[in-house]
Amino acid sequence: QVQLVESGGGLVQAGGSLSLSCAASGSDVRLVGMGWYRQAPGRQRELVATITNRGSTNYADSVKDRFTISNDNTKKSVYLQMNSLIPEDTAVYYCSGVHLTGIRYWGQGTQVTVPS
DSSP: OEEEEEEOOEEOOTTOOEEEEEEEEESOOOEEEEEEEEEOTTSOOEEEEEEETTOOEEEOTTTTTTEEEEEETTTTEEEEEEOSOOGGGOEEEEEEEEETTSOEEEOOOEEEEOOO
């Protein structure tokens, strides 16, 4: 079992920045990759950014050049630096981790609000 705990959400004005963090813990934390997804009201959960344990990254087109994902394998953590935030970024952001066995784990989510 793997537990993922996010932190760092909140309210920020358009054009501002926020940083999200997610730490993995549990009896078997052999994750091959971690990432961030988000879900806005009335919409499906969508990929924001992912990073493998070797550092390869992938971003949604909507956040490229504004968001940066990074990780710390020793701390089993993943981070998301969000700059130039816009109201369309408002959503619950979920941390996700993919275990070596292929099982995907999810955090409880953290709210990010960018008022229009």
